[in-house]
Amino acid sequence: MASKFSSVLGRLISDRRGVAAIEFALIAPLMLAMCLVTWELALAIETSRKVGRAGSMIGDLVTQSPQMSKAELKGILAISSSAIQPYNRSDPNITVTAIEITNETTPRTRILWEYKLVGKSGGQNVYEAGRAAGTLTDVPDRLETAGSFLIEVNSHLDYVPVIVWSTDAKQALGLTSSRATYNMNETYYMRPRVTSTIACGDCYS
Numbered sequence: 001m002a003s004k005f006s007s008v009l010g011r012l013i014s015d016r017r018g019v020a021a022i023e024f025a026l027i028a029p030l031m032l033a034m035c036l037v038t039w040e041l042a043l044a045i046e047t048s049r050k051v052g053r054a055g056s057m058i059g060d061l062v063t064q065s066p067q068m069s070k071a072e073l074k075g076i077l078a079i080s081s082s083a084i085q086p087y088n089r090s091d092p093n094i095t096v097t098a099i100e101i102t103n104e105t106t107p108r109t110r111i112l113w114e115y116k117l118v119g120k121s122g123g124q125n126v127y128e129a130g131r132a133a134g135t136l137t138d139v140p141d142r143l144e145t146a147g148s149f150l151i152e153v154n155s156h157l158d159y160v161p162v163i164v165w166s167t168d169a170k171q172a173l174g175l176t177s178s179r180a181t182y183n184m185n186e187t188y189y190m191r192p193r194v195t196s197t198i199a200c201g202d203c204y205s
Contacts, residue, residue, distance in 0.1 A: 055155030103147035
């Protein structure tokens, strides 16, 4: 009996027919996780670049105009939503600020006008005026030239990874109990191309 058991046990130990299946079962989850992380990282990097390009493009369009209106700014800001497609898990916030650096003994950096895209409601873009004219603000030291004018464009997106996103904001894939987001933020400063300043007569109306 003992010898028969030893023989059966020996054959079982030497049988390698299921080794490949067992190895695959152990390695497959790790490989799948690595593929998902690599894919998600590539999507995040590309979306971050699109957020930056949207801000740069908006600044370029604004600084080529001698003056702005609320309608024109709405059209330009709408570009940001289409520029980051096919990403659609959250909405970008874009702020365009006209900044004047006064020509005084002690120059002041103040806002002339500010207009922004703050997201969507009912599938439509939502716009609003920003900080009041005359509000003091900051710019990088290298740009603080007395008597100069700047357009600042700040583009912001709360990036939502695919692996934690669901259309109804419920738990997705069992990976998280809330929507994890990653802040993507870019700021550009540009000077006017055709005039010394760029006015917006109806930005606060």
